[in-house]
Amino acid sequence: MAGQSLLKVQGVETYYGNIRALAGVDVEVNKGEIVSLIGANGAGKSTLMMTIFGSPQARSGKVVFEGQDITKMPTHEIARLRIAQSPEGRRIFPRMTVLENLQMGASLDNLKYFSEDVEKMFTLFPRLKERQAQRGGTLSGGEQQMLSIGRALMARPKLLLLDEPSLGLAPLIVKGIFEAIRKLNQDEGLTVFLVEQNAFAALRLSDRAYVMVNGKVTMSGTGKELLANPEVRAAYLEGGRH
Amino acid sequence: MAETTISTVKPEGNLVQRGLKEGLFAGAISLGLFVLFVGLKTDQNMQNELILVPRWGLLAIFVIVAAVGRFLSIVFLQPWLAARKAAKAEEVKAVTEEEGFFRKHFNKIAIAALVLYPPIVLSLVGVQGSLKFVDNFGIQILIYVMLAWGLNIVVGLAGLLDLGYVAFYAVGAYSYALLSMHFGLSFWVLLPVAGILAALWGVILGFPVLRLRGDYLAIVTLAFGEIIRLVLINWTEVTKGTFGISGIQKATLFGIKFDASPEGFARMFGLPMSSAYYKIFLFYLILALCLLTAYVTIRLRRMPIGRAWEALREDEIACRSLGINTVTTKLTAFATGAMFGGFAGSFFAARQGFVSPESFVFLESAVILAIVVLGGMGSLVGIAVAAVVMVGGTELLREMQFLKMIFGPDFTPELYRMLIFGLAMVIVMIFKPRGFVGSREPTAFLKERRAISGSFTKEGHG
Numbered sequence: 001m002a003g004q005s006l007l008k009v010q011g012v013e014t015y016y017g018n019i020r021a022l023a024g025v026d027v028e029v030n031k032g033e034i035v036s037l038i039g040a041n042g043a044g045k046s047t048l049m050m051t052i053f054g055s056p057q058a059r060s061g062k063v064v065f066e067g068q069d070i071t072k073m074p075t076h077e078i079a080r081l082r083i084a085q086s087p088e089g090r091r092i093f094p095r096m097t098v099l100e101n102l103q104m105g106a107s108l109d110n111l112k113y114f115s116e117d118v119e120k121m122f123t124l125f126p127r128l129k130e131r132q133a134q135r136g137g138t139l140s141g142g143e144q145q146m147l148s149i150g151r152a153l154m155a156r157p158k159l160l161l162l163d164e165p166s167l168g169l170a171p172l173i174v175k176g177i178f179e180a181i182r183k184l185n186q187d188e189g190l191t192v193f194l195v196e197q198n199a200f201a202a203l204r205l206s207d208r209a210y211v212m213v214n215g216k217v218t219m220s221g222t223g224k225e226l227l228a229n230p231e232v233r234a235a236y237l238e239g240g241r242h
Numbered sequence: 243m244a245e246t247t248i249s250t251v252k253p254e255g256n257l258v259q260r261g262l263k264e265g266l267f268a269g270a271i272s273l274g275l276f277v278l279f280v281g282l283k284t285d286q287n288m289q290n291e292l293i294l295v296p297r298w299g300l301l302a303i304f305v306i307v308a309a310v311g312r313f314l315s316i317v318f319l320q321p322w323l324a325a326r327k328a329a330k331a332e333e334v335k336a337v338t339e340e341e342g343f344f345r346k347h348f349n350k351i352a353i354a355a356l357v358l359y360p361p362i363v364l365s366l367v368g369v370q371g372s373l374k375f376v377d378n379f380g381i382q383i384l385i386y387v388m389l390a391w392g393l394n395i396v397v398g399l400a401g402l403l404d405l406g407y408v409a410f411y412a413v414g415a416y417s418y419a420l421l422s423m424h425f426g427l428s429f430w431v432l433l434p435v436a437g438i439l440a441a442l443w444g445v446i447l448g449f450p451v452l453r454l455r456g457d458y459l460a461i462v463t464l465a466f467g468e469i470i471r472l473v474l475i476n477w478t479e480v481t482k483g484t485f486g487i488s489g490i491q492k493a494t495l496f497g498i499k500f501d502a503s504p505e506g507f508a509r510m511f512g513l514p515m516s517s518a519y520y521k522i523f524l525f526y527l528i529l530a531l532c533l534l535t536a537y538v539t540i541r542l543r544r545m546p547i548g549r550a551w552e553a554l555r556e557d558e559i560a561c562r563s564l565g566i567n568t569v570t571t572k573l574t575a576f577a578t579g580a581m582f583g584g585f586a587g588s589f590f591a592a593r594q595g596f597v598s599p600e601s602f603v604f605l606e607s608a609v610i611l612a613i614v615v616l617g618g619m620g621s622l623v624g625i626a627v628a629a630v631v632m633v634g635g636t637e638l639l640r641e642m643q644f645l646k647m648i649f650g651p652d653f654t655p656e657l658y659r660m661l662i663f664g665l666a667m668v669i670v671m672i673f674k675p676r677g678f679v680g681s682r683e684p685t686a687f688l689k690e691r692r693a694i695s696g697s698f699t700k701e702g703h704g
Contacts, residue, residue: 053563055559055562074562074567075562075563076561076562076564076565076566076567076568077565079562079563079564079565080565084563084564085563087559087560087563091557091559091560091563092557092560093552093553093556093557093560094556095552095555095556095682096552096553096556096682096684097684097686099684099686099687099688100549100552100684100685100686103549103686104549104550104553104561104564104566105564107546107549107550107564107565107566108564108565110546111546115688118688132688133684133687135682151564155564155565
């Protein structure tokens with residue numbers, strides 16, 4: 001299974017008006033891998049994630065998923081190819097209950113596997129089970145992140161995109177969430193593409209990683225290699241973010 | 243905290259004493275305040291001279307209201323509020339668990355009451371007397387309930403602020419009026435046709451505004467409402483402009499007409515001729531339409547499209563990333579909401595027998611939206627209550643002729659409708675910022691819970 005290319009980003013350039021946010025990015029994610037993308041604020045990490053999802057669309061270059069060119073597809077059709085996303089800022093539905101949020105995640109299959117998958121989510125994130133009847137907006141940040149990931153997983157994705165799952169969360173909760181991602185990857189072979197500022201945790205978790213600076217990928221390698229790389233250490237790890 | 247407990251424990255006499263003192267004080271202040279504003283009025287006499295007209299009676303009313311209000315507030319309202327606060331703090335749990343019978347079966351009781359309303363009114367005030375109650379208080383309120391429930395789909399569920407909803411009401415009304423006039427089709431054929439036409443206009447409005455949200459959307463929908471009204475005014479060859487269309491065919495009950503002819507309803511059943519029977523028939527008709535709206539809304543909320551509407555209201559970007567086509571979702575919301583507006587419109591035309599652009603001004607949209615917001619967006623019960631309060635309140639004002647004895651013969655209470663509306667809205671928004679029923683009923687439960695709630699409903703039936 002592993003080794004086969006699932007997502008390929010080739011020379012993608014994305015603009016916000018006249019401002020170039022991505023300057024020719026090449027990234028590849030293979031089946032069964034956890035790949036992370038690290039970089040400083042404003043490097044274009046989230047833009048790449050959103051470009052994969054078609055909003056905004058790439059001005060040049062190609063995004064290929066399972067051999068299919070998805071560069072110009074509308075977002076909802078990309079989602080139907082079973083790419084799921086836990087977006088930046090989590091974006092759960094605040095007035096809907098936890099269970100309803102999960103239902104929304106399962107709407108692609110019209111709830112066919114809902115009861116089965118909900119049980120799975122509740123074993124993965126037991127906190128969600130306790131909170132199932134609560135409104136999403138009343139959850140803590142960590143619980144919201146769990147819900148956001150759980151909602152994405154309800155679609156039975158082939159590829160899970162996570163945008164800064166550790167943002168604003170306590171270290172212990174981040175650890176729990178990363179543990180859950182690792183478990184999903186090991187037990188079910190879920191492919192994960194992770195965008196993180198928390199470079200240390202991300203690199204330890206990933207099979208491979210890319211480093212992004214000013215809209216370009218400047219370095220890539222296995223998680224271990226990058227962790228040992230002095231430049232990466234100086235720029236992202238010894239700055240104090242652990 | 244200590245203060246409130248002491249004041250509630252204090253002997254009653256002390257409180258009354260304080261109330262009297264503060265009441266007198268408030269009376270004195272209002273006397274000082276109003277003596278020139280209210281107590282004296284300048285007027286012109288026959289010689290074109292300014293004269294002072296004293297209005298001591300009115301002044302006395304102002305002062306008495308202030309004094310008595312202050313007294314009541316001190317003696318009853320404040321201790322009651324304090325006691326309620328204390329009770330709330332003590333046992334929140336017990337109150338929520340112990341839902342009364344009335345609360346639990348509120349919907350069934352309300353529907354039963356509405357079904358029984360016309361016969362009860364008939365037996366109490368007779369055939370002619372029932373006209374006012376069935377027509378003004380019954381049908382009028384139910385039309386607004388239906389309109390507000392229709393708008394609720396667009397605003398409350400899908401979160402698309404629509405200030406031109408009355409346009410669809412107009413489309414429905416004119417569809418029925420024109421098609422029945424030119425083609426002689428019956429109400430029952432044209433009711434669905436009017437709904438479909440309105441839904442079509444909903445889609446036509448929906449397309450250009452797909453990318454808009456919030457204030458921008460509101461402005462475009464407002465303009466749309468005005469465009470429809472102006473077309474109705476200016477396209478005189480078809481709509482007869484401001485004269486309106488009169489003599490619109492009435493609705494029939496399985497082909498039985500409500501007129502004085504031998505095969506009319508009254509003759510057929512050997513009843514004296516009265517328009518009250520038609521009104522009662524219309525009452526049940528609009529009640530049925532309302533229940534249909536409620537049923538469809540409740541069903542849709544549990545279906546994928548209804549869930550998508552609600553998710554769309556919460557977060558459009560998240561919706562798209564979950565594979566929901568936001569374009570079709572918005573269009574269906576506009577179309578469904580508009581369809582119910584169209585139904586209500588054709589009913590309105592059949593009831594009035596006359597339509598003109600006058601009935602479809604922006605104020606109507608505003609009132610319908612106000613009902614939805616006051617009731618609590620998304621809550622059917624809350625909206626129905628708000629419609630009763632707002633529309634019923636207006637009708638009640640018309641009835642308050644006794645106010646003329648206080649404020650003079652020129653006083654027309656219904657002119658103060660908007661003032662009272664505004665006041666009511668401010669008060670509701672202060673105390674219940676999410677409307678009368680602000681809580682949202684979840685639609686998803688796990689199996690165990692569903693089983694429990696299912697057994698409860700069975701109990702209710704038995």
